[in-house]
Amino acid sequence: MSEIKFILDGREVTAAPGQTILQAAGVHGVRIPALCYNEKISRTTSCFVCVVKDVKTGRFLPSCSSCPSPGQEIDASGPEVRDMRKTALELLLSEHAGDCEAPCTLACPAHAPVEEYVRAGRNGDFLECLKILKERIPLPMSIGRVCPRFCEKDCRRNVSGEAVAINDFKRLAADLHYDEYLEDLPELSGRKVAIVGAGPAGLATAYFLRRSGIASVVYEQMPRPGGMLRYGIPEYRLPKAVLDRELAHFSRLGGITFGCGRKLGENLSLDELKNNFDAVAVTIGCWKPAAMRCEGEELAVQGIDFLQQTALAGWSGENPGKVIVVGGGNTAMDCLRTSIRLGSRDVNCFYRRTETEMPAEAIEIEEAKAEGVKFSFLTAPLKLRRENGKLILTCQRMELGEPDASGRRRPVPVPGSEYEVEADMVIAAIGQNTAAPGGIRINRWGGIDVSEETYHLEGKVFAAGDCVTGAATVVEGLAGGRKIALGIVEFLSGGQIKAQPEFTFNVSRGHWRSLAKDDLVYLKEDVSDEPRVKLAYIPLQERRTTFKEVCATTPRAEMMAEGQRCIECSCTAKGDCKLKEFSEDYLAVPDAIRGEKLRNGYDNRHPVIIQDRMKCIKCGICVKICQEVVNQNLLSLKKRGFSTKVETAFGKVLPLSCKDCGACVRECPVGALDWKIKE
Secondary structure (H helix, E strand, C coil): CCCEEEEEEECEEECCCCCHHHHHHCCCCCCCCCCCCCCCCCCCCCCCCEEEEECCCCCEEECCCCCCCCCCEECCCCCHHHHHHHHHHHHHHCEEECCHHHHHHHHCCCCCHHHHHHHHCCCCHHHHHHHHCCCCCCCCCHHHHCCCHHHCCCCCHHHHCCCCCCCHHHHHHHHHHCCCCCCCCCCCCEEEEEEEEEEEEEHHHHHHHHHCEEEEEEEEEECCCCHHHHHCCCCCCCCCHHHHHHHHHHHHHHHEEEEECCCCCEEEHHHHHHHHHHHHCCCCCCECCCCCCCEEEHCCCCCCHHHHHHHHCCCCCCCCCCCCECCCCCCHHHHHHHHHHCCCCEEEEEECCCHHHCCCCCHHHHHHHHHHEEEEEEEEEEEEEECCEEEEEEEEEEEEEEEECCCCCEEEEEEEEEEEEEECCCEEECCCCCCCCCCCCCCCCCCCCCCCCEEEECCCEEEEEEHHHCCCCHHHHHHHHHHHHHHCCCCCCCCCCCCCCCCCCCCCCHHHHHHHHHHCCCCCCCCCCCCCCCCECCHHHHHCCCCCCCCCCCCCCHHHHHHHHCCCCCCCCCCCHHHHHHHHCCCCHHHHHHCCCCCEEEEEECCEEEEECCCCCCCCCHHHHHHHHCCCCEEEEEEHHHHCCEEEEHHCCCCCCCHHHHHHHHHCCCCCECCCCCC
């Protein structure tokens, strides 16, 4: 028989007799997605992701089982077809649950691959752990000490116990190997970028630019680089010798230099930088204190100024006497605990909401209490005055009303509840704002007005970090620095500056608060149920009287054991899942079609193969591969409709010999059948 001529996406093509539209399209360079199609087996036609449109009849056809007819006109790429494929994908996703990425990695602002570096640490390879970390975390020694542990808050081990001590893997890996490790770097391209601000965002920008072969000069207003790491985070949390050791690594990279004592708008101009550099990154942070909004607030010391002056004095100073700190964030905790170390034994925190609403990290609050800080909740300042050499703070009791824009219940004054309290020093730690020089566009929230997607300000100028987002964490600053570094690389290569998506698509089994232990998938049989490793604190009296680091790095053997507690809950097929790939291509939304998902569980009895039925899309490929290719009948589709699932006869475990075959594993498009450990 002669070849069949038909129209495909507006051009005449040919197909061999018996060839499907899907096969013919592939020959002619038209890519049609398909999940249930596999050339090794008979046609299944179950997923309908491969639909095309017969233009003359208006019918939609599964291209994997439909053969073209002479003169037939097929639309394989038009908007209607793409929309139908998106719908088919979203129908499959409505029953699919598999954690494309682990919730710990999603929670990390820098999206560090948590499972991978924890696994390396569990195996005792902390150099590999550091190497993995440095793909996303350019300051692992600092982050390992000051990160608020977003990852641990979403760790699935919270379902039954405590989170894995994820952050401590960073600290140990960096402490062990930071001096010996050096990245494999490309040659410098000759391009040079000016970075204004040597805090976390600026340092991250310089680091990721260098990894792309671009040199930078990092300007800093203070005498030494580090930004808030040096002048805002106290010595007891981040020893400056540790920071200096980490910054020395930047000099070893080559192509990164620092210019300190240079402040934008004073002895450094934006126009000068634009004229002398290929691009400019503004990462000036938040150094402008927020107002306490009460009469006499000029008598209060600003929290960030208090910490900065103590830092410049070498983390020493006079006993401040009785101290009241107004505020409930991490800066407030730092001021309180610094006051204790300067000799005060009457240190008080006034916060207008309850402890539950405090933005400070729980561990910071707990450590402050242990060191002797007294907390007064539902207390707001009204007026500050000086009388007989003392400060008199007039306060008012509050009660919680309805939630405000932050989601926290709004504090409401209690009429007639005013009272006065005496202090030697009142520190306002309400927050910080951006102090941008004239000529830089500011948005209505007080941050630098950049593109929300790209952090592009104008022309060759980008901005990131606290000066854009408002005061945030170190790890969020690192994430922002990476974003603009990648944007600058695109800009310098002549490409369009576009957003840098971390995860365009992700399916989740659900937040740990909504899950039971039976909902978790255990890839390993030796997951440890031992309690979480505990930090080793220095004696309390030493904490209260010195600026020594409050706790030691957890030893290697203990961290290796801690790694055994990780259940590795991301999808084993996250790197080669066709459902994820096609859903990203077609912008399918995982929860576009909502409904009950069957809790079909998983089978982990085989030593090397896991069958996770929550991921299965019932394509039947595994069943037919076993029957038609391997000539076995080990798998079959059981039940009908919504309750259909793939199982073995009588629910028996797959034979041990399957480890030598693995045909069904290799052909599964979504990782419902997969190797527990991939090579």
